[in-house]
Amino acid sequence: FPHKLVLGIETSCDDTAAAVVDDAGHVLGEAMHSQTEVHLKTGGIVPPVAQQLHRENIQRIVEETLSASSISPRDLSAIATTVKPGLALSLGVGLSFSLQLVNQFKKPFIPIHHMEAHALTIRLTNKVEFPFLVLLISGGHCLLALVRGVSDFLLLGKSLDIAPGDMLDKVARRLSLIKHPECSTMSGGKAIEHLAKQGNRFHFTINPPMQNVKNCDFSFTGLQHVIDRLIKHKEKEEGVEKGQILSSAADIAAAVQHTTACHLAKRTHRAILFCKQKNLLSPADAVLVVSGGVASNLYIRRALEIVANATQCTLLCPPPRLCTDNGIMIAWNGIERLHAGLGILHDVEGIRYEPK
Ligand code: KG4
Ligand code: ZN
Numbered sequence: 109f110p111h112k113l114v115l116g117i118e119t120s121c122d123d124t125a126a127a128v129v130d131d132a133g134h135v136l137g138e139a140m141h142s143q144t145e146v147h148l149k150t151g152g153i154v155p156p157v158a159q160q161l162h163r164e165n166i167q168r169i170v171e172e173t174l175s176a177s178s179i180s181p182r183d184l185s186a187i188a189t190t191v192k193p194g195l196a197l198s199l200g201v202g203l204s205f206s207l208q209l210v211n212q213f214k215k216p217f218i219p220i221h222h223m224e225a226h227a228l229t230i231r232l233t234n235k236v237e238f239p240f241l242v243l244l245i246s247g248g249h250c251l252l253a254l255v256r257g258v259s260d261f262l263l264l265g266k267s268l269d270i271a272p273g274d275m276l277d278k279v280a281r282r283l284s285l286i287k288h289p290e291c292s293t294m295s296g297g298k299a300i301e302h303l304a305k306q307g308n309r310f311h312f313t314i315n316p317p318m319q320n321v322k323n324c325d326f327s328f329t330g331l332q333h334v335i336d337r338l339i340k341h342k343e344k345e346e347g348v349e350k351g352q353i354l355s356s357a358a359d360i361a362a363a364v365q366h367t368t369a370c371h372l373a374k375r376t377h378r379a380i381l382f383c384k385q386k387n388l389l390s391p392a393d394a395v396l397v398v399s400g401g402v403a404s405n406l407y408i409r410r411a412l413e414i415v416a417n418a419t420q421c422t423l424l425c426p427p428p429r430l431c432t433d434n435g436i437m438i439a440w441n442g443i444e445r446l447h448a449g450l451g452i453l454h455d456v457e458g459i460r461y462e463p464k
Pocket of ligand 2: 222226246249432433
């Protein structure tokens with residue numbers, strides 16, 4: 109093989125994912141097992157259950173990835189695996205399995221930071237040079253960072269409580285959108301986006317969070333409570349039982365989506381201005397990358413587009429399948445680290461296997 113080939117393994121949360129990527133950015137093969145269906149039934153992720161499901165699936169997923177790639181582990185340049193952040197029990201399964209492969213095939217090991225992998229994904233699909241700004245918004249992530257190099261991040265802001273996708277999921281659950289005939293199979297965020305199109309965002313006015321806090325942090329718990337109170341009030345007013353669909357559900361969805369978009373856009377705007385003022389970003393052709401499940405929301409994307417246009421930035425989003433957790437981003441981060449000569453371990457002695 110003339111190329112460098114990296115096997116990436118991701119088990120930080122509820123997806124068992126793997127992929128082989130080469131140094132030209134070609135995906136040779138990938139496989140994934142999602143636990144979403146199981147966790148939906150329990151109303152959230154139960155870590156020991158996630159761990160058990162990772163254990164049951166990891167070998168098959170890695171074998172499928174290697175056979176789809178038509179390579180043997182001997183052909184690999186390195187194995188890259190998410191080691192943080194995430195659920196300790198889930199991370200342990202991927203780490204333990206990877207270290208077995210590493211020892212068996214005598215391959216270098218590249219420990220991967222999950223957020224670094226999300227942030228660098230755009231360099232697999234677009235020619236983006238450092239530095240660039242990244243906004244990661246999903247069910248579990250909410251951060252704004254300046255990416256100055258492969259492992260050189262300046263954290264500009266983060267959520268002080270929950271992530272925006274988590275908040276949208278909670279609002280959707282409170283509105284019982286799962287019972288709505290048009291939204292029953294959608295994630296909470298997607299259901300909110302769908303319903304908001306039929307609503308009037310001016311019907312309820314909700315102030316964006318943290319208006320008096322002049323930094324780039326985020327908060328979504330307060331907004332969630334405001335919406336909860338509004339729903340309770342409307343239930344009383346409409347004489348509707350908790351768990352039934354309100355006739356004002358679409359207006360509420362439009363209001364929460366609008367307020368979320370405003371909040372994300374304002375903090376991102378401040379971050380761009382800060383970076384430009386400090387000469388951390390190019391004045392004329394800076395890049396703003398938005399990724400994570402919430403980035404697929406077109407209303408939120410349009411708000412961020414307005415911010416990008418107003419500040420002479422180019423807005424880029426990875427394709428949806430690369431915005432959410434996947435093995436490709438881990439393998440690609442491995443390639444980036446191989447090129448940069450960063451964090452490549454040739455001796456994995458002493459790295460802890462599965463946490464007890
Ligand atoms: O990245 P992701 O698949 O998983 C993690 O959370 O890591 O993101 C899932 C989140 C969920 O909270 C979901 O409600 C939200 O992304 N989401 C959306 C949309 N599609 C998914 N939020 C707003 N609008 C959407 N269209
Ligand atoms: Zn993630």
